[in-house]
Amino acid sequence: MKGVKRISTAARLTLISxxxxxxxxxxxxxxxxxxxxxxxxxxSQVYFENRSIGSELISQNFSAPVFFHPRNNSASGVDPDITLSYATSQIPRIHNATGISESFLNATLQKYRQYTLFFFGTPYVNVLNVNLFLVASYPTIYSPYVQ
Amino acid sequence: MLSLEDLFVVALVWGIVIILAWFLSRYLLTVFTGAKSRLDRFFLPIENFIYFLAGVDSTEKMGWKEYFKALFYLNIAQAVLAFFILMFQQNLPLNPMHYPGMSWSLAFNTVLSFSSNTNLQHYNGETTLSYLSQMSAIQFLQFTSAATGLAAGVAVLRGFAGKAKTIGNFYFDYVRSLTRVLLPLTFVATIVLIALGVPQSLGGYSSIPTLQRDAYEILYKGPIASLVSIMQLGTNGGGYFGANSAYPLQNPTQISDFFEIGLMMFIPTSILFLFGRMVGDNREGRTLFLAAYVIYGIDLLLAFLPATQIGRGMEVRFGSTASVFWTVTTTAFTTGSVNASLSAFNPVVILTGFFGMLIQAAPGGKGVGAMYLLMYIIVTIFLVGLMAGRTPEYLGIKIEGRDVKLAVAAFLTHPIIILVPTVVAFVIGAEKTIGLTTNSIGFTKVFYEYTTAAANNGSDFLGASANTVFFNVTTGVVMWLGRFLPMLFMLAIADSVAIRKRTPSQGLKTGNLSFVIILVVSIFILTVLTFFPFLVLGPILQFLQGFKTGFGGVVLGL
Structure with a gap:
């Protein structure tokens, strides 16, 4: 009898929980x-020309040479950020593809620079935000590449 | 090496959490002793209604058998309900993605995993589970297993403290854990996490055209923040996503990262102080706290020794400091959530992870971590008593033969359920079926799998790749044995010491620093000696092989 009572109590408390x-x-x-x-x-969706282009927190597929590229072998597979040094190494390619001056690209990276430990640690940038800034700054260069 | 920046961050997080945990312990004392409180006006009617619906008497004193049976039956009922939700989610509401039900062995593994507070996951949540499954199977079990662990831990502490002359009543402890501790804290934590960028939505998973022409992403919007907050606060660790807290929607920024580390530390730390308050002598709680944090600190120092670079398997926004800090904390508190792929780490970091899980009390999961500390104290006092030739005593209680036998049984449960299945897996060649090689790396991964299962941790190397009938069933059984057997043994000890005569202590003083040192050394000797041969075949061999191939320079930070 006690066993039956215990089972019925367990079932009722399970349903309540x-x-x-x-x-x-x-x-x-x-x-x-x-x-x-x-x-x-x-x-946390980002808007471009009044339509959502996805989350600021999720890495996007940037493969055209005119964009900064993400690094998709990290733990989540959708890491939205790259280290500043990896971003800087991409500047010559973007300069060659677009003609945008290297100093402007460098300044853009500095503008969006963040640190892994608030004020110190490794500097890094959010790829989507940097690319969005380039698209907004040079709309004619980028119009064939965006949707 | 531990840099100044690392030290600053760890000290900051520790400082904040320890201070808040001290205040929480004061609140927990009123919650679990049932002392009058101003909150009663709000909570008591709700709790009394729950007792009424469940048909239980929350004032009846329970013996250890009764307490355990009530706890165990409830866990079975909850596991059965979750099992059916997972298997038949395609026929249930809130499945806008039309995901099919789980296979029986995966559902079996998943419910044993979540009901035992382990949260080992052989699936990727975002591509496997419906919204209903995430909420009513996963989050539900995360709440109830946390409440179960808290109840059992508090009952053991109550018995040892002896003031109540009983281990208490399971339903009282379980219901109050939910209504007065877990639900209010999770409510606040969820709102903070949403503000930091963790989604909370039932809007479905949509494919969105992204900035570059012809590129798309799937945005997994779901009830994520409410799940993440209980998974960290309840030291559960099972994520919404397969990638767990490396996935940006589960852990968007450094602030959310440190906040989530703090959440995992919060309740287990306060339970250590709670013990001192229950005994009526804060020095006894301080002993538990110092022993646990000394071991946790040693693990952190070791883990920061090798220079960890941001590389493959690590999220850029966390960098190396937050990734290492997280990985040590998640194993020390047996939470098991991860914010980087374990393969990204040096074998030394993995070794400290093993220490955390093999010890389970540094500081361990909420409730049960303190319970394991008491187990180590009994064994230590017994050993010291043997050496000094005196009757072992703790808090003025004479420790008897039965107590020592039960504490040793609780201690030995762990090696048996880890080492036996690890050996069996290699004997029958199960590692090959999931693409592992029989070398130190493969051995580390399988050994880690059973260790994480037995310790109810849940972090793992294998993830969805271990979704085979063999691994699903064996780890499932190991998780439940690792959860409930030590609880049973420790409740039995606590129940008998609760009413035992107490005399002012003649023997070893346990409220001072020298006892903390004895305890820490004895914990290391007991666990490391037990598992040493296996650690040698796994992470230590991997470390030494790294030396041979010139990896050693990196390892030592040279």
Whole structure:
């Protein structure tokens, strides 16, 4: 008899737990997120000419020589950032493909430079933000390459 | 070598978490002793309604058998429910991607993994699970397994502290863990994570045309922030994504990275202080805290020894410092979430990961980490008693033969369930079926798999590649044995010491620094001696082979 009681208690407490922790909680959090922080809740999407071009946090496929390229062998496979030194090594290629001056490209990288430990650590840049800045600065050069 | 920057970051995170954990321990004392609190007006009606619906009496004192049965039956029921959700998700709502159900062996492994607080994952969540499965199977078990661990840990501490003369009532501990600890903390953590860029949405996974012509990306929008917050706070570790916290949507920035490290440390650290408060002597809690943090600190120092470069398998935004800090912390607290691919690390870092998981108490998972520390204390006091020729005593309680036998049984559970299946896997050639070679690297990966399973950690090298019937079933069984057997043994000890006569201590003082040193040394000797041959065949051999090929210079940071 005690065994039956224990099973029925376990089953009831399981149902209560799943309703609270597995349904109400995530749904309430989704509601709060969508109302209070909609941009982040929907994936921090970046807009170009009034349409979403994907998340700022996710690496994009940049293969044309006119863009800075990501480095897709890291842990997540969608690492949106590259180290400053890797970005700098791409400057001659972009200069040759677009004619944009190397000093402008360098200045762009400096403008978007971040550090892995806030003020120190390894400097790096977000590839999408840097490329977006180039597209905005030289729309005629880049128009054949963007969609 | 540990640079000044590394030291600064670690000290900052430690400082903040330890101070907050100290205050949390004060709150936890009222929660678990049932002392009157101003929050009762809000929480008591909810809790009483839950007790009413479940038909339980939360005031009845339970013996260890009763406490364990209540805990175990509940975990079985929860695992069964989650098993059916995972297997039949295609027939259930909230599956906009129309993902099919899991195979029986994968669902079996997944529910044993999440209900045991391990969160070993032989699948990639974003391409396998529906929204309902992520919420009502994964997040659900992350909450309940955290509450179970917290309840069992607190019950053991309560028994040793002796004030209550009982280990308590499981339903009281479980329900209060949820309503007063996990849900409120997770609520705050979820909002912070959303603000830092972790999505919380049910909008489906869409393919978006990106900036360059003819390029697309899939944006995995889901209920991610609520899952990540409980997975870290509950030291669960199982991610929304296969890549876990390396995936930017689960861990977007350095701030979110350090915040998530803090979340994993928060509750286990406060439990160590809670013990002192329960005993009524903060020095006893300080002993647990210092022993755990000395070992954790040694692991960190060792892990920072080799110069780790940002390379393959590491996310640029975290750099090497945050990646190493995370990897040591996630194993020390048996969380198991990862923010870089383990293959990216030097064997020395992996070795410190092994230490964290083999010890399980430095500081270990919430609740159970402190429980394991008490296990080590009993064994240590027994050994010291033998050497000094005195009756072993702890907190004025005479430690009897039965206590030592049970503590040793809890200790030996771990080597048996790690080493036996590791050997079996190689004997039957299971490593070849998942593309591993029989060398030090292959050995490290399989040994790590069973260690992470037994320690209820969940970080791993193999991931979805280990989705075979052999690995699914064996690691599944190991996870449950590693979870529930030590709990059973420790509850049995705690229940008998709860009512045992206490006399002012004649023997070894346990509230001082010299005992901390004895404890740390004895923990290292006990675990390292037990596992040494296996560590030699795995990460140590890998390290030495690296030396031979000229890798040694990099290893030592020369």
């Amino acid at each position: 799943v309703v609270i922790c597995g349904l109400i909680f995530p749904l309430v959090m989704t509601g709060i997120g969508q109302v209070a922080l909609p941009w982040q809740s929907n994936g």
